[in-house]
Structure formats: C-alpha cells, structure tokens
Amino acid sequence: MIVSHFHSLWQGLKDTLHIWQLESHIIFHDAGVLIFCLLVPLGYPLLYTVIYNTELMREVPITVVDQNHSALSREFIRKVDASQWVKVVSSAQSEADAQEAIREGRTFGYLLLPGDFSSRLAEGRQAYVGMYADMGGLLYYKGILLAATDASLEMNRDIKIRRAAKFTAEEDQIAAYPVKNEEVTLFNPTQGFASFLIPAVVILIIQQTLLLAIGMAGGTAEEKQEYGELIATSRRSRGTFHIILGRALAYLLIYAVTSAYMTCVVPHLFQLPQLGRGADLLLFLLPYVLACIFFAMTLSILMRHREMSIMVFVVTSVPLLFISGISWPASAIPPFLKGVSWLFPSTFGINGYVRINTMGATLSQVRSEWLGLWAQTIIYFLTAYLSCRVILHRSTRRAAALKG
Amino acid sequence: MRRPYDSLHSFLTVFRREWLRMCSRPIYFYCIIVAPLVCLLFFTSLMKEGLPSRLPVAVVDLDRSATSRNAIRTFASMQQVGAPLECSSFSEARDALQQGQVYGILLIPAHFAEDLQAFRQPKLSYYTSYTYLIPGSLLYSNMRKLTELISGAALRSQLRARGATEDQVLGYVQPIVIESHALFNPSLNYSIYLTNLLLPGVLMLLISIMTVYVVGSEVKENTARFWLERGNHSILLSLTAKLLPYTLVFFVIGMACDVYLYLILDYPCHCGMPAVLFLTLCMVLAAQGLGLLFFALVPTLRMALSLTCLWGVVSFSICGMSFPYAAMSAPIKALSHLFPLRYYYLVYVARLLDGHSFLTAWEGYLGLFAFMLLPLLFLLRLKRELIHTDYIP
Known part of the structure; x- marks a missing residue:
C-alpha cells in the first residue's frame, strides 16, 4: 500500500520533470517563443527607461506676453523664470505670436500680463495674470501653473506687507500670509515619469509576454498536432495535473530570472525608487507569475495557430495598463470595468508591486492584492486543467477520425 | 500581351x-x-468622468478645533476631493496610503486655530506620492486652493472688522490672481x-x-x-x-x-x-x-x-x-x-x-x-x- 503510494508519487515526479524538460526544449528551440520569453523582458524595460528617463520635465519652455512693461510686471516675470519648473525663453508682442511659438513646438505655454497689471496693483485692486498651457502633453500644465502660482504668492506677500502698513500699522508682516502650506512628496521624491510608469510597465510585460509565449507554443502544438507525449502522460494517474505542473515549472524558472532582472536590476541601473524588501517582493511575485502562467495556459485553448496569440493579446496591453488604476485613478473607473479588471492578474500585480517597490509597503499592506493573486492562481489552475483536458481530448478524437 | x-x-x-x-x-x-x-x-x-473627481484622501486633524473641522469641510467640498478618511495619527494615514486606500494626506498640525489667531503662521502639510501621478497632482492643486481659501477667510474677517470694502479686501487678500486656461481644451x-x-x-x-x-x-x-x-x-x-x-x-x-x-x-x-x-x-x-x-x-x-x-x-x-x-x-x-x-x-x-x-x-x-x-x-x-x-x- 505505502509502496504503491510511493511509486505513484515517484511516477508523478518523473512525469512532471519530463514535461518540464519537454516544454523547456520547445521554448529554447523556438525563436518566436524565445523573443517573447527572453528578448522582450530583457530589452523592453531598457527601451522604456531610456525613453522616460529624462524624468519629469523641469524648465518647461514658455513665452511671456508683457503688455504692461512696468517694474512690477518685470518682477513677476523674473520670479517665474527663477522657478525650477519653467524657463522663459522668449517674450512675444501678442497672444497670436505666443500661440505661434507653441505651434512651432518651441514653447508649451505662455503667461499674459495685461496692460493694467501695475495700475490695478497700485490702486489696491486685484490684477489678473492669464496662464495658458498647451494641452497636447499632460505634464506642462502643472509645471506652468506651479511656477505662476509660486511667483504670485511671493509677490502677493510683498505687496501685502507694503499695504499692511496702511491698514494695520502695528501688526507685523506675518499677517500678510496667515497659513503656509508645504508639500511633502513621499516615496517618489523625483516625481519622475520613469519612476511612475516603469514599475507598472515591467509587471505588465511579465503577463503579456507569458500570454504571447504560452499562446504561441500552444498554437504551434495545435498546428502540428504534436501531443503524443502529452497524451501518453495524461493517461497515467493524475497525468494532466503533472502536465500542468511540468509546463508551469518550465516558465516559472525562466521568469524567475527575467522577473528578478526586471524588478531588481533595471530599477537599480536607472536609479528608480526601490523601497521594497526582497522577501516581500519574492513572496508577492510568486503568485503573480503563477497566476499569469495558468491564465495564459487557460487561454491557449483558443489558439489554433502559432501567430494567433500575437493578434489577440498585443492589442490588450494598452487597455490593461489603463484599467489597472496606475495612470487613471482606480476610484474613477466605472464599477463594471473594475470588475473586468479583476479578471487579469496584472491589475493586482501592478498595484501591489508598485506599492511595495515605490511606496515601501509591506506584504501585509498589500494583502488584498496578494490574496487576489492566490485566488486567481487557484482558479486559473483549475481552468488550465480543464483547458488542457479539452485540448488533448480534441486531439485524440481528431487522430482517431484520421485513422478511421 | x-x-x-x-x-x-x-x-x-x-x-x-x-x-x-x-x-x-x-x-x-x-x-x-x-x-x-x-x-x-x-x-x-x-x-x-473627464477629470477624475471624488479622489480618496486621508486627513489627520491634530488640532480638533472648529477652525480645523471647517477647513476639512471646505476641503471635502471640492469637486476632486472625496469624503476624507479621518485618521488619528500620521502613521495611520501613511498606512492607508501604502495600502492604496487614499492618494494623499492632509495634515492639520496641533494648535492650528490658536496659531492662526495669533498670527504665528501655522502650516498645512500635504503628503502625496506621485506613484499615482494624476490623482497626486490633482489633489495637490486642490490642497493649494484650500490654503488660499483659509488664508483669505482669516484675513477677510480681520479686514472687514476694520471697515474695508469688499474690493479692498480682495485686492489685499490676493493682489495677483492667476487665471489658468488650458489652450484648446478648456474643460481640462x-x-x-x-x-x-x-x-x-x-x-x-x-x-x-x-x-x-x-x-x-x-x-x-x-x-x-x-x-x-x-x-x-x-x-x-x-x-x-x-x-x-x-x-x-x-x-x-x-x-x-x-x-x-x-x-x-x-x-x-x-x-x-x-x-x-x-x-x-x-x-x-x-x-x-x-x-x-x-x-x-x-x-x-x-x-x-x-x-x-x-x-x-x-x-x-x-x-x-x-x-x-x-x-x-x-x-x-x-x-x-x-x-x-x-x-x-x-x-x-x-x-x-x-x-x-x-x-x-x-x-x-x-x-x-x-x-x-x-x-x-x-x-x-x-x-x-x-x-x-x-x-x-
């Protein structure tokens, strides 16, 4: 009894390892699969980091339209220019000229100081400064607004101090500005685009390349109808179980290397934030990679030829990045789409990883994402099991039909 | 042929x-x-929605005065700010941020109302993480607006008491106003x-x-x-x-x-x-x-x-x-x-x-x-x- 139990365990282990060897052979002898399994995970993060690594644009070039030409308007412009956010590169006579500069791509916005700027201030009335930002890019607006607001706050303070003398002789300067504010940027002090986007992209790459590679391997097998060994294995006790384990093992080992490279080496190379603890990262990424593998295995049932995975999955990358809540806030995503987003491991993976890596969260602080990934691992394992049964059954029947 | x-x-x-x-x-x-x-x-x-609204945010009120509660109410009434999660300590709020429940933290220091009364320039702090770039930036600009509003309100009541007219008050509270326009996409x-x-x-x-x-x-x-x-x-x-x-x-x-x-x-x-x-x-x-x-x-x-x-x-x-x-x-x-x-x-x-x-x-x-x-x-x-x-x- 115990001996036979031991024997079947031994057989199972042998089957698993055999399938692992078989699948690894397929992966390493198929240039198409290798591109997605190795080349993309190794090369893409570098490419993206090179594109985004200028970090957040400081010194956004802008124009000023000074219709006032007074000491005060010049002081304002000087203060704006001194800000780290913008750089006044030219002054224009009219708004039309300033817009022309934007169209030519020389500047991204302009400030308009109207003719009555200094006279209004002299009369103690409010003076208005117009701020116009090009909305072609998302990042200019905040920088120009910050520079203009900072300059206005600084000048307002001086003006108030001067005027305070009129209203309240004895009260001191502080009255000019009753509340101060302070912005503290936690975790991501560079406010950079690369440090914001790269961690999310890296996690998405893991899922997408697994979908592509496993789908391509599945499609190729379907085209060639090479299931002989798998069918033989599946006939043994718990055979399908061992097939799934063996194949998953092959991808897991490859992705152990590529994931470590993407989540540790790439941020290190480009000095991106890296606040996570190694153990937390490892424990979090394990269910993520497993969920992705089983998810991809489940969907490979749909792949009838080798190119199909490219045609089906590539186009999903952009929507998946948006639905994850990293660039578009999750609180603003309609409930239906949020439900859809939970079908994909990338949603939990991106949110959990980003918070561990960029915000220094611990594993217990990303518990809900972590449990979500384990739930997906279990569910997609079961569906991958069913999917594998269907594929092998289909193939057996086809072989029988061909013979008969 | x-x-x-x-x-x-x-x-x-x-x-x-x-x-x-x-x-x-x-x-x-x-x-x-x-x-x-x-x-x-x-x-x-x-x-x-266009611009995301009702973004979740945490508030740490260490002052617990009528003034600070008023500030929180004003903050919460802004379109892009959701109902604030009230935390008793900063570490609690930081935990909420790391758990992904909120996108930013507004910290009202102890003795805020007192310092405001006494012209000691209390400081409102806004903590954000640009891990989530868009909500972080939006909450930040709302936070700035809040500071302006509170400053304005405090000054306004003082100046009114001294008999200044509304025009004079505005000209004093905020001499230079920035009017921001998004070229070609006014609704942002x-x-x-x-x-x-x-x-x-x-x-x-x-x-x-x-x-x-x-x-x-x-x-x-x-x-x-x-x-x-x-x-x-x-x-x-x-x-x-x-x-x-x-x-x-x-x-x-x-x-x-x-x-x-x-x-x-x-x-x-x-x-x-x-x-x-x-x-x-x-x-x-x-x-x-x-x-x-x-x-x-x-x-x-x-x-x-x-x-x-x-x-x-x-x-x-x-x-x-x-x-x-x-x-x-x-x-x-x-x-x-x-x-x-x-x-x-x-x-x-x-x-x-x-x-x-x-x-x-x-x-x-x-x-x-x-x-x-x-x-x-x-x-x-x-x-x-x-x-x-x-x-x-």
Whole structure:
C-alpha cells in the first residue's frame, strides 16, 4: 500500500520533470517563443527607461506676453523664470505670436500680463495674470501653473506687507500670509515619469509576454498536432495535473530570472525608487507569475495557430495598463470595468508591486492584492486543467477520425 | 500581351478572393471589428468622468478645533476631493496610503486655530506620492486652493472688522490672481488627450498586424504563387487588390470612431469633419504601409509579426502623447521619426486641436505619405520572397 503510494508519487515526479524538460526544449528551440520569453523582458524595460528617463520635465519652455512693461510686471516675470519648473525663453508682442511659438513646438505655454497689471496693483485692486498651457502633453500644465502660482504668492506677500502698513500699522508682516502650506512628496521624491510608469510597465510585460509565449507554443502544438507525449502522460494517474505542473515549472524558472532582472536590476541601473524588501517582493511575485502562467495556459485553448496569440493579446496591453488604476485613478473607473479588471492578474500585480517597490509597503499592506493573486492562481489552475483536458481530448478524437 | 481588361478582371478576382477569406476567419473578425470597437467603448467609458473627481484622501486633524473641522469641510467640498478618511495619527494615514486606500494626506498640525489667531503662521502639510501621478497632482492643486481659501477667510474677517470694502479686501487678500486656461481644451478633460490618440494607436497596431498576417499567411499556406497568378503576375496589382478590402473595412471602422468621438461625444475638432476623415484615411494607409514594409524587410511571418507588434506598442510611448517630445533625449527624438503614430500626433495637434491649415501640418502629412509609399521601393524584393520562400515554422 505505502509502496504503491510511493511509486505513484515517484511516477508523478518523473512525469512532471519530463514535461518540464519537454516544454523547456520547445521554448529554447523556438525563436518566436524565445523573443517573447527572453528578448522582450530583457530589452523592453531598457527601451522604456531610456525613453522616460529624462524624468519629469523641469524648465518647461514658455513665452511671456508683457503688455504692461512696468517694474512690477518685470518682477513677476523674473520670479517665474527663477522657478525650477519653467524657463522663459522668449517674450512675444501678442497672444497670436505666443500661440505661434507653441505651434512651432518651441514653447508649451505662455503667461499674459495685461496692460493694467501695475495700475490695478497700485490702486489696491486685484490684477489678473492669464496662464495658458498647451494641452497636447499632460505634464506642462502643472509645471506652468506651479511656477505662476509660486511667483504670485511671493509677490502677493510683498505687496501685502507694503499695504499692511496702511491698514494695520502695528501688526507685523506675518499677517500678510496667515497659513503656509508645504508639500511633502513621499516615496517618489523625483516625481519622475520613469519612476511612475516603469514599475507598472515591467509587471505588465511579465503577463503579456507569458500570454504571447504560452499562446504561441500552444498554437504551434495545435498546428502540428504534436501531443503524443502529452497524451501518453495524461493517461497515467493524475497525468494532466503533472502536465500542468511540468509546463508551469518550465516558465516559472525562466521568469524567475527575467522577473528578478526586471524588478531588481533595471530599477537599480536607472536609479528608480526601490523601497521594497526582497522577501516581500519574492513572496508577492510568486503568485503573480503563477497566476499569469495558468491564465495564459487557460487561454491557449483558443489558439489554433502559432501567430494567433500575437493578434489577440498585443492589442490588450494598452487597455490593461489603463484599467489597472496606475495612470487613471482606480476610484474613477466605472464599477463594471473594475470588475473586468479583476479578471487579469496584472491589475493586482501592478498595484501591489508598485506599492511595495515605490511606496515601501509591506506584504501585509498589500494583502488584498496578494490574496487576489492566490485566488486567481487557484482558479486559473483549475481552468488550465480543464483547458488542457479539452485540448488533448480534441486531439485524440481528431487522430482517431484520421485513422478511421 | 496584357490588355487593360485583363488587369481589371484579375484585380476583381483577387479582390473577391480576399473578401471571402476576410469574411471566413474568426480571427479576422476579432481584429477588424471586435477589438477596435471594444477599445472605443473601453476608453470612452473609462474616462467618462473627464477629470477624475471624488479622489480618496486621508486627513489627520491634530488640532480638533472648529477652525480645523471647517477647513476639512471646505476641503471635502471640492469637486476632486472625496469624503476624507479621518485618521488619528500620521502613521495611520501613511498606512492607508501604502495600502492604496487614499492618494494623499492632509495634515492639520496641533494648535492650528490658536496659531492662526495669533498670527504665528501655522502650516498645512500635504503628503502625496506621485506613484499615482494624476490623482497626486490633482489633489495637490486642490490642497493649494484650500490654503488660499483659509488664508483669505482669516484675513477677510480681520479686514472687514476694520471697515474695508469688499474690493479692498480682495485686492489685499490676493493682489495677483492667476487665471489658468488650458489652450484648446478648456474643460481640462483628460479623455480628450488620451482617447483621441490611444484609439488611432490601437487601430494602427491592428491594421499593421493584419497587413503582415494576410500577406504572410499566403506564404505560410503555400498559396502565394497561386495568388500572384490570379493577380496577373503583377505584384502591385495583386497587393492592391488584396489589401483594398482591409483598407475599406478599417476606414469604415475609423470613420465610426471619428463620428463617435467628434460628433456624438463632441470632442474638440477645429478643422471640420472632412479633414478628420482624410487624416483617418491617411492613418489606415500609413499603417498598412508599415506592415507591408516590415514584411518586405523580414519576410518571415512570425518575425515580421513580432517586429510589427513590438514597434506598435512602443509607438504609444514615443509619439509624444504620454511623454513630451521636448523632454526626450536626442537619440529617442530621432528614433520617434520612424513611428507613423508620431506623424498622426503632429497632424492631430496642428489640425484638430489648434485648427491650423493643411499646409502648417505638412510635416505630419509628409510622414504619413512616406509610410504609404515606402513599401513600393521593396516590391520586387517582396515578389521574389513570395515566389521563392517556403514556410518554415
């Protein structure tokens, strides 16, 4: 009894390892699969980091339209220019000229100081400064607004101090500005685009390349109808179980290397934030990679030829990045789409990883994402099991039909 | 000798053959109809709100005075700020931030009201993480507004007590006012920057992939020679007749997207519908040109497909839509010229957003035309490959 139990365990282990060897052979002898399994995970993060690594644009070039030409308007412009956010590169006579500069791509916005700027201030009335930002890019607006607001706050303070003398002789300067504010940027002090986007992209790459590679391997097998060994294995006790384990093992080992490279080496190379603890990262990424593998295995049932995975999955990358809540806030995503987003491991993976890596969260602080990934691992394992049964059954029947 | 009638006849034969192929494969249906329409509905409904509102935020009130509660109420009433999560300590709020429950923390220090009364300049602190860039920036600008409001209110009551008029009060409280305007998109609607470019990007990706696939599958299925025979042995004629069905259907899909975005959802468009449709046609043709170019250069179906999709995915980052062109390093700037989406973006900004003339946007159009015409240089090479290559999986 115990001996036979031991024997079947031994057989199972042998089957698993055999399938692992078989699948690894397929992966390493198929240039198409290798591109997605190795080349993309190794090369893409570098490419993206090179594109985004200028970090957040400081010194956004802008124009000023000074219709006032007074000491005060010049002081304002000087203060704006001194800000780290913008750089006044030219002054224009009219708004039309300033817009022309934007169209030519020389500047991204302009400030308009109207003719009555200094006279209004002299009369103690409010003076208005117009701020116009090009909305072609998302990042200019905040920088120009910050520079203009900072300059206005600084000048307002001086003006108030001067005027305070009129209203309240004895009260001191502080009255000019009753509340101060302070912005503290936690975790991501560079406010950079690369440090914001790269961690999310890296996690998405893991899922997408697994979908592509496993789908391509599945499609190729379907085209060639090479299931002989798998069918033989599946006939043994718990055979399908061992097939799934063996194949998953092959991808897991490859992705152990590529994931470590993407989540540790790439941020290190480009000095991106890296606040996570190694153990937390490892424990979090394990269910993520497993969920992705089983998810991809489940969907490979749909792949009838080798190119199909490219045609089906590539186009999903952009929507998946948006639905994850990293660039578009999750609180603003309609409930239906949020439900859809939970079908994909990338949603939990991106949110959990980003918070561990960029915000220094611990594993217990990303518990809900972590449990979500384990739930997906279990569910997609079961569906991958069913999917594998269907594929092998289909193939057996086809072989029988061909013979008969 | 070839007569014109023969050419027309073979053109129609190839066209019909392709039309039937197109209608008979589910994967074509997915790439042509399902994926673009799902993306259209996805992007427009995802960003339906325009500017995200009610963003979750944590508040740490260490003062617990009427003034601080009032400040929190004012903060919570702002459109982009959601009902605040009240935390008793900063570490509790920080924990909520790390757990992903909130996007930022407003900290009101102890003795806030007292210090305000005594002119000791209390400080409101706003903690954010730009891990989530858009909500972080939005909450930050609301926080600044809050500080202005509280400062203003405190001064206002003082000055009123001294008998100042409302005009004098305003002129004192805030002598210089910044009025911010977003050029060409006054509602500050993020969907307008994103959807109009993400959607053509997705369409171009699909069109290029389909182009590579329909040409490459002739090699794979060993039907390339048969196809060229039907096309009167003319590569130009065979290709045109083969790709025309896709030009037509993708143009129809593209027009549907344009109508939905610019007529039904009323996204800004300052150049008139005909110009939009012309741009869409250029976009379809340029994407087909890119696919054809890649297959002519790398005449292996799988390699050409991989190349096309890797190219297409990068184009979202490199075209200047998500990350400004001006901020890119010189080699990346140079590289961006090899992506048709970059030219689409140029035309889109110049024509649709800014309403400039056709001639002003010449650079973008020129780029798109170049991608349409580039494959012509490689036609003979392509023909040779089609005739002599055998499919190796």
